[in-house]
Amino acid sequence: MDMQSNKNIPTLEDVAKAAGVSTATVSRCLNLPDRVAKATLDRVTKTVQDMGYTPNFGARAMAAKRTFTIGAIIPTMENSIFARGLQAFQEELNRRGYTLLVSSTGYKTDVEQEQIRALVSRGADALLLIGYERDPSIYAFLENRNVPVLIAWAFSEHQALTSIGFDNRRSMHRLAKHVIGLGHQNIAVISGVTKWNDRAQQRLDGIKDAVRDAGRDPAELPVIETSYGVQSGREALDSLMTADVRPTVIMCGNDVLAVGALRRAQDLGLRVPEDLSITGFDDIELAEIVTPRLTTVHVPHREMGRAAATELVNLVEKTSTGNSVELQALVELRESLGPPNPQL
């Protein structure tokens, strides 16, 4: 019974017969139209339209050894952190005739490894990965399979991998320098988990750099490392504020943690920034929605997504052999950061 209905869907051969040409010619009309005589092309094109022909994906993938699919593996889809960049990535991919395959890992490296293998075995022509740091064996696997990879959301001159991103360390350094310049002596940090996460590590390092610049010992910087989420930010703030030396500013590894900290501070009756300043990183939409609006580092999400798509397609089509580009993630000053309160 299924058979019946499947017979409806036309194959290349059906089109070829209807148009009175060989399957090779129909295939060419679809894939290399300029190697076909105009008249033939027109006739075949019309037949394709009339019959509503659409190539069988599996067959095409097997014969051509490509799928026109590009995979992206991101830590999470739940928050808007990657959403905006990914949206731009997808749009550009579609424009170039590619489809996006997304999966998320929940920030777990072992899950990421599985996903990489899964996407490759599903025929992804290339992969977008977030950050550099992962088990070398997985890079070897990708190399062996001949699958181009692009790293986004990070940028380092010391990495051989092609990447389109920004320097997390330098960007956070700039923000921290500004914070110190305002007169803050007691900085505390809420960092994302740094293990297997170079972005989190680099951002933390950027703060330490600034502390060192100011002639202080970064080892004494109070740092809480915590998992991703608004709730984690809330809890981290609690323990930071019960320390002997109360911080006058809390720098967070991302906006989501910062928003959690901000809300918890307010629940505790602290005024931000009068009693406590708070900063974030990412500049997601949320940063402008909370009161006071969050001082943060602006990540050029859409620009990064678009550029990543372009480069990855070029890599697949071998019109590029790998152009890394560093984008700038600049400090975005808003109301959640002020000078320390001298009365405290």
Place this chain on the structure above:
Amino acid sequence: MDMQSNKNIPTLEDVAKAAGVSTATVSRCLNLPDRVAKATLDRVTKTVQDMGYTPNFGARAMAAKRTFTIGAIIPTMENSIFARGLQAFQEELNRRGYTLLVSSTGYKTDVEQEQIRALVSRGADALLLIGYERDPSIYAFLENRNVPVLIAWAFSEHQALTSIGFDNRRSMHRLAKHVIGLGHQNIAVISGVTKWNDRAQQRLDGIKDAVRDAGRDPAELPVIETSYGVQSGREALDSLMTADVRPTVIMCGNDVLAVGALRRAQDLGLRVPEDLSITGFDDIELAEIVTPRLTTVHVPHREMGRAAATELVNLVEKTSTGNSVELQALVELRESLGPPNPQL
């Protein structure tokens, strides 16, 4: 040169030779393990492991006429509206051995049609779609192609399509009834665009139902229809507050619009809820982050996503012929809604 490296990747036949069995047997070990003798199975399994064999996706798709891929087409990835549900959807799909293919339409129907066709031609075994309303021809296409569809984020007994969602109209009706019960006489509405969007339409209808229940004429209800986004909410609030009769409560079609309206109201110096109450719909994370926290309708995102994945896989594997399930989206009362201020 490419050829070389491709030779590395083992095929079913390589495995068969190495294990001393036919390709049919290897295939069975992978797909129907209980039709293979234990000893054979063990040997083949080990060989597969040792060689790092992974089936070629295209070949499998063509031979089996299935791809173990399920497509989801959502209006937007940029906001967390669909993100949480989709995350749960993906997790459940992966658990069942399927991969998710996502694309987003930017709330445009013509783009949605293209995406549907693209996903089907890429071999999606089934599709998750948001809401019922779309051109009938596309449903005919899906039927003809024999691709199962599941509708989520909406539920109606009057629709033949299988769906897992909630009754947008009834849920909003409940919230509106509560609002009126608090004594509000001047309600205004900021609605999402209702054209080709049954969820937005139903939510608006739910408010009108309650107005009618209260013996008033829903035609007199001030309604602004606007596109999706925080900024749209801000702008809509402006025009609503300059009307002759100032509303005491603004009911919004979703949380994103509500947050925009809320922030704009505060910028104008209005106290929420003392001077103006505001309500949303969806209960995204944002709803609890803004001050005051948003009264809204809680959508069971994760539950819906998980259930949708289960049902869709069942549909593909023909263990179900279509079980719709209605989930409840209940009113979530928070601080952004209060009684009208008698002094205004």
Place this chain on the structure above:
DNA sequence: CTGAAAGCGCTTACAG
């Protein structure tokens, strides 16, 4: 510019 034909790597009746 076009066609005949091989081949891509699987799955699945069919037969034993």
Place this chain on the structure above:
DNA sequence: CTGAAAGCGCTTACAG
């Protein structure tokens, strides 16, 4: 429980 073989629907040298 297992194998030989056909077939899935394309693309791509190769030849003309």
